[in-house]
Amino acid sequence: MRSTTITSYAIAGAHLASAAFVWPSKYDYLEDLYSLQAGAIRHGFIDNVSPCSFNENTKGRQDAAAWVRTAYHDAATHDAAAGTGGLDASILFETDRAENPGTAFNETFGFFSAHYNADVSFADLIALGLVTATTSCGGPKVPFRMGRIDATEAGVPGVPEPQQDLDKHKAIFAKAGFNTEDMIAMVACGHTLGGVHHEDFPDMNENANKGETSRFEGNDNEHPYQFDNAIATQYLDGSTENPLVVGHNDTTNSDKRIFGADGNKTMNALKDPAQFKTMCADIFARMIDSVPAGVELTEPLESFDMKPYITTLALNSNGTLDFAGRIRVRVTEGVTDRDPEDLAVRLAYTSRDGANNGTIETQPERLNGGRSMGLFNEAFKWFNFETQLDASTGIRGFTIELTKPSTGAATVFDNEGTGLYPVQDAILYQKAQSCMDTTTPTKPFPFTVTAAVRKDQTAGAKTAMELAFRTPRQGVVIDKLEKKMFALERSDKKTPSDEYVLYELQMPLAASSWSTTMDLVLGEGEGEKRVTHLTTTELAGVACKPL
Ligand code: HEM
CATH class of the missing domain: 2.60.40 (Immunoglobulin-like)
Structure with missing residues (x-):
C-alpha cells in the first residue's frame, strides 16, 4: 500500500x-568496487593509492604509478589490425620478460587479488586501477567501461623499452592503433607519476645519490605525486629532471625523442593544464579500451x-x-x-x-x-x-x-x-545451515551448503552449487578461477514450512579455495534461477545450525 x-x-x-x-547486473560487484571506497560500507579499492604518494612496502615506490604502468604494459602489445592483445590481463603471465622489469607488477596484482573473484575479470580490475590511481592523484575522470575478458596465457612480447629508437616506438604504438600525437600524449600522461627505479634500471638512474628513484617530474618537489602537467612544462622550459629526457646516456632518452617527435606540437598543447587533463582522459580511455576483437565493452560506468x-x-x-x-x-x-x-x-x-x-x-x-x-x-x-x-x-x-x-x-x-x-524465492540460500570446518588446515575443509527449494519447483529440476575454485599457478601470483557445478541432494530433514524442502551438499573443500564465491542454481536454460554472489569466506569456522 x-x-x-x-x-x-x-x-x-x-x-x-x-x-x-538493470538490477541485478553482472557488473554489480564491479560497480560496488567503483562506488564504495569509504564510509559505512566500503570495499576500499582506492586504499593503496590514497594518498597518491602511498606505498606501504618499498621506499621510493608509488603504488599509483605502478598501477598506471601495469595497465600500460598490459595494453601496449595490442595489435589493432589483428584484433589481438591489449588490456586482457596477459601481463599476469609476462612478468619474467626483460621488457617488464621490477617487482611493481606482482605487487600490484597482489593488491588487486583481494578484490578478484568470479564476478569480475582481472583485466577490468587493471583498468579500474588506472582510473582509480589517476583520480586519486588529482587527474581527470577517465571513462571506465567494463567487460574485458582475461587471457589464459602470455601474449606476444613487444612493450617498448627506452633504448629503442623513435621509429621502433612509433611502430609499436601504430600497431596498437595510436598515431604520433597519441603516443606523445600517452607517454606524457603516464610519466606524470613515478619515475625510474635504480634497482630496475641501474645504468639509468640520475639521482642514485638521492634515493632509489629518479622521478620524471623531479625528486625534490610534489609534482610526481600529482597528476599534473609538470611533465610537459618542465620539458618545455628546460628545467626537467626526467631521466628519460636528460639521462647521461642519450640512447635511453626515449621520452626526449618521443616528446619531440612532432616538433613539440603536442607537448605545447599539454602545457595548458585543462587541455592536459582532457587529452589524458581521452588517451587513457582509449588505452584501457584496447581489447582483443570480440570483447564488447559497456558504456562508461556511472554509479547506479x-x-x-x-x-x-x-x-x-x-x-x-x-x-x-x-x-x-x-x-x-x-x-x-x-x-x-x-x-x-x-x-x-x-x-x-x-x-x-x-x-x-x-x-x-x-x-x-x-x-x-x-x-x-x-x-x-x-x-x-x-x-x-x-x-x-x-x-x-x-x-x-x-x-x-x-x-x-x-x-x-x-x-x-x-x-x-x-526477487526469486524458488531456491533460497540457508546460510545458517551452511558451514565450513577449518580446524584441519592441512586437509581439505569439510564444507556443507544448504538450500531451501520450493516444493512446486523440485520435480526433475537440477539443484546445484556452482563454486569458483582457486587453483594456484606456477609463476603467476593470481590463482586460476575455475567454476565447477556440484549437485545438491534432497534432504529428508523436516522443515517448518509446507512450501519448502531442503537440499544439501557436503564435500571436502581444498584449503586454497576456502575463500571464494559460489552461486546456488535451480533448473537450467531460460528458467534457471540463481542465488548469486555468495561468499564461502563467511562460513569459515562456522558451525551449521539446525533449522
Ligand atoms: C616508449 C614508451 C615508453 C617507455 C620506453 C617507457 C619507459 C619507462 C621506464 C624505463 C620506466 C621506469 C620503470 C622502473 O624503473 O620501474 C617507466 C616508468 C613508468 N612508466 Fe613508462 N615508458 C613508456 C610509456 C609509458 C606509457 C604510455 C605509460 C602510461 C600510459 C607509462 C607509465 C609509466 C609509469 C606510471 C611509470 C612509473 C612507474 C613507477 O614509478 O613505479 N609509460 N617507463
Whole structure:
C-alpha cells in the first residue's frame, strides 16, 4: 500500500546515465568496487593509492604509478589490425620478460587479488586501477567501461623499452592503433607519476645519490605525486629532471625523442593544464579500451542511482521467510538534488503470484553517518530493511519509494522501467545451515551448503552449487578461477514450512579455495534461477545450525 502522505509521483530511471544497468547486473560487484571506497560500507579499492604518494612496502615506490604502468604494459602489445592483445590481463603471465622489469607488477596484482573473484575479470580490475590511481592523484575522470575478458596465457612480447629508437616506438604504438600525437600524449600522461627505479634500471638512474628513484617530474618537489602537467612544462622550459629526457646516456632518452617527435606540437598543447587533463582522459580511455576483437565493452560506468542489496532471503524456524537487505541511494552533490537528511525509503513488494502487495519500511544506517563515498565525489546513503514474509505467498519483486519527508514528495523507482526489482524465492540460500570446518588446515575443509527449494519447483529440476575454485599457478601470483557445478541432494530433514524442502551438499573443500564465491542454481536454460554472489569466506569456522 502506498502511503497517503505521498503527494506526487514520478517514475525515475529512463533519464539517468546508468539507465542501461538493470538490477541485478553482472557488473554489480564491479560497480560496488567503483562506488564504495569509504564510509559505512566500503570495499576500499582506492586504499593503496590514497594518498597518491602511498606505498606501504618499498621506499621510493608509488603504488599509483605502478598501477598506471601495469595497465600500460598490459595494453601496449595490442595489435589493432589483428584484433589481438591489449588490456586482457596477459601481463599476469609476462612478468619474467626483460621488457617488464621490477617487482611493481606482482605487487600490484597482489593488491588487486583481494578484490578478484568470479564476478569480475582481472583485466577490468587493471583498468579500474588506472582510473582509480589517476583520480586519486588529482587527474581527470577517465571513462571506465567494463567487460574485458582475461587471457589464459602470455601474449606476444613487444612493450617498448627506452633504448629503442623513435621509429621502433612509433611502430609499436601504430600497431596498437595510436598515431604520433597519441603516443606523445600517452607517454606524457603516464610519466606524470613515478619515475625510474635504480634497482630496475641501474645504468639509468640520475639521482642514485638521492634515493632509489629518479622521478620524471623531479625528486625534490610534489609534482610526481600529482597528476599534473609538470611533465610537459618542465620539458618545455628546460628545467626537467626526467631521466628519460636528460639521462647521461642519450640512447635511453626515449621520452626526449618521443616528446619531440612532432616538433613539440603536442607537448605545447599539454602545457595548458585543462587541455592536459582532457587529452589524458581521452588517451587513457582509449588505452584501457584496447581489447582483443570480440570483447564488447559497456558504456562508461556511472554509479547506479538506486541499488538494492539482498543480504538474506531464507526459510526460518517459524516457517516464514526472513527477508533483509539494504537500499543504496545516490546523494552525490551536483548530480542529484537529494538532501541526505531529508530522505525516507520503503519498498512496495509484490507476492509470487502478483495477487498480494505490501510495504516494507527501511531504517537509515547509523554506522559512520550511514553514508559511503565513491570515486569522483559520489556519495550514497544507506537504508536497511528486515522483515518476515509469508512463505506461501512469497515474493516476486519490489519497487522502491523514495520520499522527501519535509514535503511528502515521492518518487517510485521501478528498476529502469522494467517494473520491479526482481526477487526469486524458488531456491533460497540457508546460510545458517551452511558451514565450513577449518580446524584441519592441512586437509581439505569439510564444507556443507544448504538450500531451501520450493516444493512446486523440485520435480526433475537440477539443484546445484556452482563454486569458483582457486587453483594456484606456477609463476603467476593470481590463482586460476575455475567454476565447477556440484549437485545438491534432497534432504529428508523436516522443515517448518509446507512450501519448502531442503537440499544439501557436503564435500571436502581444498584449503586454497576456502575463500571464494559460489552461486546456488535451480533448473537450467531460460528458467534457471540463481542465488548469486555468495561468499564461502563467511562460513569459515562456522558451525551449521539446525533449522
Ligand atoms: C616508449 C614508451 C615508453 C617507455 C620506453 C617507457 C619507459 C619507462 C621506464 C624505463 C620506466 C621506469 C620503470 C622502473 O624503473 O620501474 C617507466 C616508468 C613508468 N612508466 Fe613508462 N615508458 C613508456 C610509456 C609509458 C606509457 C604510455 C605509460 C602510461 C600510459 C607509462 C607509465 C609509466 C609509469 C606510471 C611509470 C612509473 C612507474 C613507477 O614509478 O613505479 N609509460 N617507463
